[in-house]
Amino acid sequence: MNIEVSNEKSGDELKIHQVTEQAFLSAPYTDHTEHFIVDALRGAGALTISQVAKADGEIIGHVAISPVTLSGGTTDWFGLGPISVLPEYQGCGVGSKLMKSSLAALEAIGASGCVVLGDPGYYGRFGFKVVDGLVYPGVPAEYFQALSFSDEFPQGEVSYHEAFSAQG
Template sequence: MNTPRHPTIRPETPDDADVIEAVTFSAFRGAPHTSHTEQHIVRALREAGALAVSLVAECDGELVGHVAASPVTLSDGTPEWYGLGPVSVLPAWQGRGIGSALVQACLARLRERGARGCELVGEPGYYQRFGFRSLPGLILPDVPPKYFMALCWTNERPQARVAFHSAFAATG
């Protein structure tokens, strides 16, 4: 398999939904530290109209990755914050920069729409390269601060508990 230097990143279309679900399932099938519900979360976000950003990566005409972003609620009422994820890349295509390209494109779209910040739960060693850090004052209950990180694009630093969209509770 030859990977193009830059995958084609584009918004999802209605025809992509089933392939996105399969890619997401496959990407997380062998992953540690997951409840293996990511494909259900993406579907529930889509059904709720809560996919603020939903991008796919194509390589040689094959859909090989997906990233989602959805609104989050901050207890202090700060608006325009989003949660990044899930980020999915087919196992055979991982390690080739596709996930990074998806994350960068998603963050750019969020900034274009006026987002104040973005949060995620993930591996610090991966997401810190994009500027994500644990921010004092932002708390996601039941998640160790090391794995709950944020990017803030304003000088305002919210002091709040964070709640992801209810679709993140989807299990099937």
């Protein structure tokens, strides 16, 4: 299967919404608001990186990266997610392509690093790791990880954009 990754373009919004909704439909540990979060990030102008994966010209995956705030005042850090792949394409390398492409794009714009909330076994493959002193309150520490583009990590509490509270 030939998978192409590119930046979101005008007209992709509805399909991204549908892909994101379907990707998390049967997922555990979610309140099924990921598609609303992406819409709210876009509406707030907070989608720093928004890339789609296509197979045969059809969108089958999406990744969103948006700014985060750190209590210590460190800037130029971002949060990855949601990352979505249609269920029938999960496990086929689509998510890996989206991860590598979006992280390269993030580094290219001069970001200091990226945080993610998710499976350490999956995200660890891309260099994410738990960092002592960098926390996201209310979640088990092993599920909150960071990737630095300079090997320097900030300290403090991380807050995601207010769009992450979108409910519909």
